Amino acid sequence: MTLSSCGAVVRSAVALVVGAVAVLAPAAPSARAATVDTSATYVVVARHSGKVMQVRSAVDGGAVVQASRSDSSAQQFQFVDSGGGFFRLRSRYSGRVVDVASASTANGADVVQWTDRDAVNQQFGVVDTDSGYVRLVNRNSGKALDVWERSTAEGARISQYDVNSGANQQWQLVRLGTTTPGGNGSPTDPNVKYFGRWNTSDPTAYVSEWAGAYVTVGFTGRTVQLKQRNAIDFFVSVDGGPDVSYVNRSGTVDLTPTPLAAGNHTLRVSYRPIAGSYKGDAVFRGIQLEAGASTFAPPVPAKLIEFVGDSITVGQQSSKQALTAYGWLVGERLGTGHTQIAVGGACLVSAADGCIGMSDRFLRTGLQADAATWDFSRYRADAVVINLGTNDVGHSVTKEQFQSAYVTLIQRARQKYPNATILAMQTFRKRFIPETQAAVAVVNDSKVRFVDTTGWIVEATDTTDNVHPNDQGHRKIADRLAPILSSVLSTG
Template sequence: MKKLISFAVVLFMTVTVAMADRTVKANDPNISFTGRVQRMDDGAVSYDWVGTYVQTDFTGSSISVRMSEEGESYHQVFIDGKLVGKLRFTGKEPHDVLLANKLGKGTHRLRLQKVTEGEYGRSTIFSFTAGGKGSFTAVQPKQRLIEVIGDSYTCGYGSEGTQDSHFELKTENCDKSYACALARYFDADYVIVAHSGMGVTRNYAGKTMRTMSQRYPLLFDDHDSIAYDFNQYRPDLVIINLGTNDFSRSGAPADYVSKYVKLIKTAKSHYGERIPVLCVTPHSANIFLLAALKELGEKVSGMKNVRVAEPMPNIVVKGHDIGSDWHPNWKGHQKIASTLIPVVSTMTGWEMENDI
């Protein structure tokens, strides 16, 4: 009888161990972050820039994250390339969030993407847990990487809103911006360095916050002044979409062109002179911004692989392509991306799809 009891105990312990969940820290080599992130000594990883995403291939019946949030953010959860949820993250204390469960056998791919701006929240991930003796494997980076420097258009401000609505954090979604649309079209990874209301040399309505020229060299968008280590990644293309806020007030800023040229030179100083830089003409550019961008084109004509995209006015139309506060909705962003696809293809040599 004692032998039977002992055997039952051993069997129970074996089953329990076999079904144990697997937890790895956020800085584990099998967890892949894309974007500007800070890796801490305790294994946690923090970030606030919009668009930052983390990926891993895992096995297990569920996947959860232990995290905290300074403020508020929204993250999208993708499993095997399919969107399964958009979650609101809050809470300064570390806590567990279930991302997906009741998953089938085999390997699954998680992508957790921050779709709102750093001004509203900084996220810290401590660990991931795969249920039922799960395992983790690193996701290899794509062959192409695009860095996009911009303002609210790049952030996807109001891209899920309606024309008669005002800004709400829940309707901001960078994944429905032209920037992410371009990355998907060319099967590229991306890094977004963008903040609503910011300009090259002055901000919307005279806001005294740091401009994008001042934010670009920083690790965090809005939560510290730590210098960013530009050796963390090297993009194959840099896109800059700035100027709408610089020219949101009457009068043209005298140093817009010179500061823009300086920003281009800053990117090239870190990524190399041959890095292609595409300067976007915003779809809403007024005559003063158009004149400044024309001057910019003349100033950079002697620089390697720098181009100012030609304007395509009136492609984003009222009643169909507008989201919150007169910003493009997803349909509007699709149009903007479509105007840039051939320019990107020409600058990089990346082939366009045959069925366009």
């Protein structure tokens, strides 16, 4: 059975009634309804994680969670019509239905299974979003089924929350027992997983300006091609193998000159950062597969680390830039997702002479001051590592300005990632150390820490120019930083 990019969801002209939740006759939120087949069995796939809804037991009150897809009966649901555009989700395993515990209307309320009473807290509107995804909106509360805190972890609980644009509230209904093909590899294919900040305003061409952005996807068949726009350097790993360099490629690029064995495969593509005189076109236009092949959702790491910095975090002057930088190395070593929100020459402070200030750009999708504000609901970092201050000295930034901007950046990271540990690294050039420490102290947050990097690298042997670490230098940094982050992620 292969996944469909639109499952069995068919857009319908039916509209749900607009109105606030009423005591006796609650109404569904205003939106386009989606048609479901009440005679069919579905698995319900979370857009952000690729995992599916599952009941954990056969008893009343048993938790409803997300889990890796196996198509077991505990992951199979039938939609039972309650009338008025509402349905109950009945578990094939237990015969019970999905239920908001105690008929709660609160954000974060537990979602469990319970004996079918056709109660309003057991009824859900099936509301279209885009690309074949739906929201499941509870009739009693008006809130959407939501994977709590956007978790990608196995067994993460499903709750309810105010309707928003988060991918953790968007579900793909995949009908079992059909020959519906899997995803088509386009940028909007839900089986393509994006790491980093991607501008998705053009559905045919997703763009990333920050370093270290990458995409992963599973596919069937023996061949795969990457569709590009204009020329760009990029790296490709197939089935977890070495990252192979492709230089100055455009159009449709063959990534399997020697066909693979038949079966399931995985692909990862990452782009060379735009920096200095290099202006490659870091645009993902999807993949092309052989006839009869399709995509599937690849495994997704349970944790994610965000690295915020300048050319050192980018990995400039190392052999593969972002891929040989300490952030990428740490993420790969710990088995986490990772992002490098960094650009060469960046300052912490937005300087009067035009130096990009990361305390402000942290909030943006791209490099420009007027770039779109990033939608932080699209992923949530479990840890944030800040390495800034190397460049501010050359742009007339005062100590007071630096400390104030550092406090602002930490506060913004905390606001966007409420549960993340934030590490403020001492710059390897030993600049603004007292101000960095003072900013951490001012914030006074037990999950914000200063990291003393004294002795981590030796400029004479571990850098290319006394500033930028070489491959050996980045490995040494990763050797020191990985245990710190491992401890952070294991304790939460």
